[in-house]
Amino acid sequence: MEWNVNNAFKTYKEMEPKAMMDMTLVPNSDPIDIGLGTSDKANIVPPKRKKTMTSVYLKYFETAADSKTRKCKFCGQSYSIATATGNLGRHLNNRHPGYDKAADVVTSSVPQTPPVVVKPSQSQSKAPQLDYNHLNWLVLKWLALSSLSPSTVDERWLGNSFKFLNPAIQLWPAHKYKTVLHDVFKSMRGDVKTSLEHIQSKVSVTLSFWNSYENIFYMSLTGQWIDDNWSSHRLLLDICRIPYPSGGSEIYNSLLKVLKIYAIEDRVLCCTHDNSQNAIHACHSLKEYLDGQKVLPFCYIPCAAQTLSDIIDEGLASIKPIISKVREFTQELNASVKLSDDFIQLTTAYQEGNWKLPIDASSRWSGNYQMVNILCKAGKSLDSVIRKNEDGLENRMMLSSGEKSAVTFVHNYLDLDSFHKTTNDMCTNKDLTVGLALLFMDNISEMITTCQKSCHNAEWLRTCAESMAQKARSYNTQVCNVFTYITAILDPRIKTEYIPETINLESYIDEARTHFIRNYSSTSFTSSMTSGYRPQDIDDGGAENISFAEEIARRKRRGSMSNNVVDELTQYLSESIVPMQTDVLDWWKVNSGRYPRLSNMARDFLAVQATSAAPEEIFCGKGEEIDKQKYCMPHDSTQSVLCIRSWIEAGMKLKYKSSEIDYERLMELAATVAADSSAGGLDKNQHR
Numbered sequence: 203m204e205w206n207v208n209n210a211f212k213t214y215k216e217m218e219p220k221a222m223m224d225m226t227l228v229p230n231s232d233p234i235d236i237g238l239g240t241s242d243k244a245n246i247v248p249p250k251r252k253k254t255m256t257s258v259y260l261k262y263f264e265t266a267a268d269s270k271t272r273k274c275k276f277c278g279q280s281y282s283i284a285t286a287t288g289n290l291g292r293h294l295n296n297r298h299p300g301y302d303k304a305a306d307v308v309t310s311s312v313p314q315t316p317p318v319v320v321k322p323s324q325s326q327s328k329a330p331q332l333d334y335n336h337l338n339w340l341v342l343k344w345l346a347l348s349s350l351s352p353s354t355v356d357e358r359w360l361g362n363s364f365k366f367l368n369p370a371i372q373l374w375p376a377h378k379y380k381t382v383l384h385d386v387f388k389s390m391r392g393d394v395k396t397s398l399e400h401i402q403s404k405v406s407v408t409l410s411f412w413n414s415y416e417n418i419f420y421m422s423l424t425g426q427w428i429d430d431n432w433s434s435h436r437l438l439l440d441i442c443r444i445p446y447p448s449g450g451s452e453i454y455n456s457l458l459k460v461l462k463i464y465a466i467e468d469r470v471l472c473c474t475h476d477n478s479q480n481a482i483h484a485c486h487s488l489k490e491y492l493d494g495q496k497v498l499p500f501c502y503i504p505c506a507a508q509t510l511s512d513i514i515d516e517g518l519a520s521i522k523p524i525i526s527k528v529r530e531f532t533q534e535l536n537a538s539v540k541l542s543d544d545f546i547q548l549t550t551a552y553q554e555g556n557w558k559l560p561i562d563a564s565s566r567w568s569g570n571y572q573m574v575n576i577l578c579k580a581g582k583s584l585d586s587v588i589r590k591n592e593d594g595l596e597n598r599m600m601l602s603s604g605e606k607s608a609v610t611f612v613h614n615y616l617d618l619d620s621f622h623k624t625t626n627d628m629c630t631n632k633d634l635t636v637g638l639a640l641l642f643m644d645n646i647s648e649m650i651t652t653c654q655k656s657c658h659n660a661e662w663l664r665t666c667a668e669s670m671a672q673k674a675r676s677y678n679t680q681v682c683n684v685f686t687y688i689t690a691i692l693d694p695r696i697k698t699e700y701i702p703e704t705i706n707l708e709s710y711i712d713e714a715r716t717h718f719i720r721n722y723s724s725t726s727f728t729s730s731m732t733s734g735y736r737p738q739d740i741d742d743g744g745a746e747n748i749s750f751a752e753e754i755a756r757r758k759r760r761g762s763m764s765n766n767v768v769d770e771l772t773q774y775l776s777e778s779i780v781p782m783q784t785d786v787l788d789w790w791k792v793n794s795g796r797y798p799r800l801s802n803m804a805r806d807f808l809a810v811q812a813t814s815a816a817p818e819e820i821f822c823g824k825g826e827e828i829d830k831q832k833y834c835m836p837h838d839s840t841q842s843v844l845c846i847r848s849w850i851e852a853g854m855k856l857k858y859k860s861s862e863i864d865y866e867r868l869m870e871l872a873a874t875v876a877a878d879s880s881a882g883g884l885d886k887n888q889h890r
Contacts, residue, residue: 258291259290259291259294260272260287260290262274262275262276262290262294262298262301263281263290265283266280269283270282270283271283272285272290274293274294274297274298276297276298276301276365276369277297277298277362277365277366278362279293279297281293297366298365298366298369301369334370334371334372336868336871336872337364337371337373338373338374338379339863339865339868340865340868340869340872341355341373341374341379342379342382342383342386343850343856343863343865345379345383345843346383346386346843346846346847346850346856347847347850347851349831349832349835349843349844349847351834351835351836351839351843352376352377352379352380352383352839352843353376353836354376355373355374355375355376355379356375356376360373361373380838380839380842382858383839383842383843383846384842385858385859386842386846386856386857386858387841387842387845387846389857389858389859389860390845390846390849390854390856390857391440391845392860393849393854393855393857394437394439394464394849394854395463395464395465397437398425398464398465398466399465401427401429401469402429403427403428403429403430403802403805403806403809404427404469404470404471404498404806404809405425405426405427405466405469405470405471405809406425406426406427406470406471406472406473406474406809406810406811407423407424407425407426407439407461407470407472407473407474408423408424408426408473408474408475408505408811408813408814408815409421409422409423409453409457409473409474409475409476409481409484409485409814410422410424410476410814410815411444411476411478411481412829412832412833413833414832414833414834414835414836414837414840415833415834416836416837418443418837418840419443419444420441420442420443420444420832420840421441421442421444421453421456421457422438422440422441422442422844423438423439423440423441423442423457423460424436424437424438424439425437425438425439425464425466426809426810426811427809428787428805428806428808428809431791432787432788432790432791432794432805433787434787434809436852437848437849437852438844438845438848438849438852439460439464440460440463440841440845441840441841441844441845442456442457442459442460442841443837443840443841444456448480449480449483450479450480450481450482450483450484450486450487451483451484451487453480453481453483453484454483454484454487454488457473457484457488458488458491467492467495467497468492468495468497468498469498470492470500471498471500471501471806471807471809471810472500472501472502472503472685472689472810472811473485473488473500473501473502473503474502474503474504474505474810474811474812474813474814475502475503475504475505475814476504476505476508476814476815477504477505477508477509477512482502482504485502486502488500488502489501489502498721499685499717501683501685501686503636503680503681503686503810503812504677504680504681505812505813505814505815505820506628506639506640506642506643506677506812506813507625507628507812507813507814507815507817507821508813508814508815508820509643509673509674509676509677510621510624510625510628510642510643510646511567511820511821512673513646513650513670513673513674514567514570514621514625516666516669516670516673517612517616517618517621517666517667517669517670518570518574518612519666519669520608520612520662520666521574521608521609521612524577524601524605524608524609525570525573525574525609527599527601527605528573528574528576528577528584528601529563529565529569529573530599531576531584531587531588531595531599532561532563532572532573532576533563534594534595535559535560535561535587536559536560536561536563538594540591541587541591541594542559544586544587544590544591545557545559545580545583545584545587546559548582548583548586548587549580552580552582552583552586554579554580554581554582554583555579555580557580561576562822562823564822564823564826565826566820566821566822566823566825566826567621567625567820567821567822568625568821568822568823569823571618571621571622574609574612574613574618577601577606577609577610578609578610578613581606584601585600585601588600611659611660611663612663612666615653615656615659615663615667616649616653616666616667616670617649617653620649621646621649624642624645624646625817625821627642628642628813628821629816629817629818629821629822633785633786633787634812634813634817635689635690635693635696635786635808635812636686636689636690636693636810636811636812637689637690637691637692637693637695637696637700637701638693638695638696638812639812639813640681640686640690640696640700640701640702640705641696641700641702643674643677643678643702644702644704646674647671647674647675647678647702650667650670650671650674651671653667653670654667654668654671678704678705681705682704682705683705684710684713684717685807686705687701687705687706687707687710687711687714688714688717688803688807689807689808689810690705691714691775692800692803692804692807692808693786693808694779694780694784694786694789694790695779695780695781695782695784695786696779697774697775697779698711698775699779700779711775714771715769715771715772718770718771718799718800718803721803722799722800722802722803723799770797770798770799770800771800773797774797774800786808787808790804790805790808832844
């Protein structure tokens with residue numbers, strides 16, 4: 203489920219993640235009453251008694267400074283000072299049932315322990331009750347999963363909405379939510395560190411950056427690894443504020459600090475960055491540091507998705523103003539039922555395709571492609587809708603014939619449909635390895651080269667293609683190293699057959715074999731592998747009867763076996779590639795017995811990410827929503843809120859000071875109390 207501001211007010215039952223793991227209840231806890239503003243005798247309906255005309259109601263109203271009006275302390279409703287107290291009582295009974303119990307609610311300023319829910323014993327006859335402190339923990343999880351600032355709870359009407367349901371509800375103030383979120387962040391980060399301590403394979407990391415509305419520069423650092431069961435893991439490690447001037451040195455220091463916090467600086471194999479110069483400088487500094495520490499070789503590569511996005515932007519640069527016009531029309535179309543109906547009817551009449559509304563109008567590539575598509579494939583319908591509704595739509599939305607021709611030229615010249623297929627495949631392919639990304643990028647380079655060779659096209663189009671080619675060449679230069687080569691060939695769908703010529707160098711295969719033998723060919727492993735051949739080396743006559751010829755033969759057999767073991771890479775590459783739909787990790791899981799050493803290297807290198815962020819965040823409108831949430835977060839809660847959200851979505855349990863919060867149990871009890879309250883209210887109505 204996507205969490206954003208638009209669905210922030212969904213019910214708590216809807217907000218509970220479907221994939222949440224069962225949480226263990228904390229033992230040795232005292233039972234906690236969980237009633238909805240009820241007393242200990244929740245099942246006993248108190249007899250009605252006549253209210254006297256005294257100040258029994260007046261204490262729930264605040265007299266204004268001018269002494270002319272009274273204001274309800276719960277909802278703010280004002281009454282004349284002359285209003286009879288009986289009318290005030292009717293207001294309290296109708297609008298705020300249970301108002302007389304609200305004064306008894308006591309909340310602490312800081313939660314000493316998390317709300318722990320325990321199952322009542324069989325002998326308990328008291329109906330379940332709700333501790334309103336539990337509601338605050340549900341709100342806290344809502345804030346985290348919706349990426350909302352703790353200051354959200356200070357919104358007056360949010361508090362009034364809760365009090366309308368039950369006046370006894372008291373939300374924590376914003377500063378308390380912020381403090382608790384920070385404590386939760388520290389507890390959960392400890393679990394992340396523990397998880398990384400048990401990893402046997404190497405870890406690869408990715409970097410992404412953004413500026414907030416406060417003009418603060420942030421970096422997110424995510425780790426990826428493959429476990430012994432060949433399951434891939436991706437976990438956010440930290441979100442860091444990069445100090446001014448936010449250059450390569452500052453990024454490097456922050457990056458190294460996080461690696462040391464998690465004690466993985468000696469196990470990092472590769473870093474995938476966002477292609478910015480500052481990130482490249484930081485990665486280069488990290489490589490120099492790790493090389494100086496004499497740990498395993500470290501490499502860094504650019505993001506393939508960001509490179510492709512930059513290439514496409516260069517191609518669309520000349521028609522961006524026209525795309526903006528079409529986007530403005532599309533936004534009006536999505537917002538108006540009348541315009542939408544007209545557009546659907548006209549596209550059907552003109553046979554200009556079937557269009558699903560609302561149309562993606564984001565500023566990402568997916569939205570830009572749709573804008574070009576509307577103009578090229580539904581141009582008549584677009585013009586007709588604008589003319590038919592010229593009173594509501596301004597004339598500036600009308601496109602000239604020259605503008606239409608320019609868009610058509612770019613669409614056909616650059617073969618934008620092929621770009622769309624490529625990006626769509628990158629977004630939907632769950633096995634987007636470095637090898638597959640190189641295959642995609644090599645195809646893009648070939649398409650651009652074909653465009654450049656089209657001499658009959660206009661000069662401005664060829665200039666556009668040259669700008670795209672420069673971006674592609676820059677990417678090819680950065681990925682041209684032996685470590686990228688190793689990562690690519692360990693994809694059984696790619697091997698050396700689909701490696702781009704720019705990095706398919708003869709020297710790389712020898713370097714790859716050297717790296718394999720040096721780092722994945724241990725002596726202890728060799729003896730265990732060759733132990734099965736020892737019975738064949740022993741003669742029936744015993745060791746004392748072994749001839750010199752037998753000794754020579756035995757040495758040759760051992761040498762032959764050793765060569766076969768350390769040369770698993772040659773055997774692997776000699777076999778045919780597998781179909782593209784093959785699950786790469788499943789393939790290695792099945793074949794790890796055939797390649798016991800090479801599979802260890804594959805487990806490390808296949809964790810290297812081809813992109814610094816999920817491709818759909820770079821190419822699709824989803825990325826805009828994520829950017830908005832990150833942009834709007836205040837600096838005092840950015841790290842805690844965004845990290846907690848990511849960790850919960852990854853399946854981790856929300857913890858507060860080492861204690862797990864059992865949200866599933868909280869929701870079960872809340873549902874039970876709500877059902878009991880509804881049944882009690884129904885019984886009262888039936889007895890009236």
